[in-house]
Amino acid sequence: MNARGALGKYGEELAARRLTEAGMTVLERNWRSGRTGEIDIVAREGDTLVVCEVKTRRERSFQHPMAALTPVKAERLRGLAERWVQEHGGAPPGGVRIDLVGILVPRRGAPEVEHVRGAA
Template sequence: MNTHQSRSALGRYGEELAARRLTAAGMTVLERNWRSGRSGEIDIVASDGDVLVVCEVKTRRGGRFAHPMAAVTPVKAERLRDLAERWIQTHGGAPPGGVRIDVVGVVLPERGAPLVEHVRGGVT
């Protein structure tokens, strides 16, 4: 397995753990890995009541972990907002509760259970 394949498998595993965490928190996963042409991808689109949640998932192996919000720069956050707008345009309009951008950080330690941290953003 090359580095890209292993990173891709790591990301998919992290996204699966993130989807489970969001579901356990009472959210409904609407879509995973939604792409908008060359603009990018939303890892998970979910609903939390009447709020649309765009979720970025960051997966790291233990030892090389920064807080998940550190991985979402202002440029990345703006791109996620743009992608959320595109998702809304293609899925019938804005939800009554607005849009929130969340981050789920997944750390896979060498031993023990994965650590999954869900950080909720503000509603816009």
């Protein structure tokens, strides 16, 4: 695994921990739908299905992680969420929500983890 892959895996671990600490149940990680893409984390919060995009950046990177969810990416996530729901028995009573967890990893000290509910 290269450094970028290791950073992403680290970020997903932090995100899953944050979601669990917030009372969510992680159902699946790195769910793939053929060639159309991947959902980083699928979780449940009460009766709502949460599709979570995780973006991890180093402190001095070009773009803040929270700016990485573009309209195109959001549309792709909505399509992936729809496909996940179809393959897993339909939408729950609380519907589906897309969240974003942005992680900023400094050179020293603890990473900053920000969770935005209903980001897309």
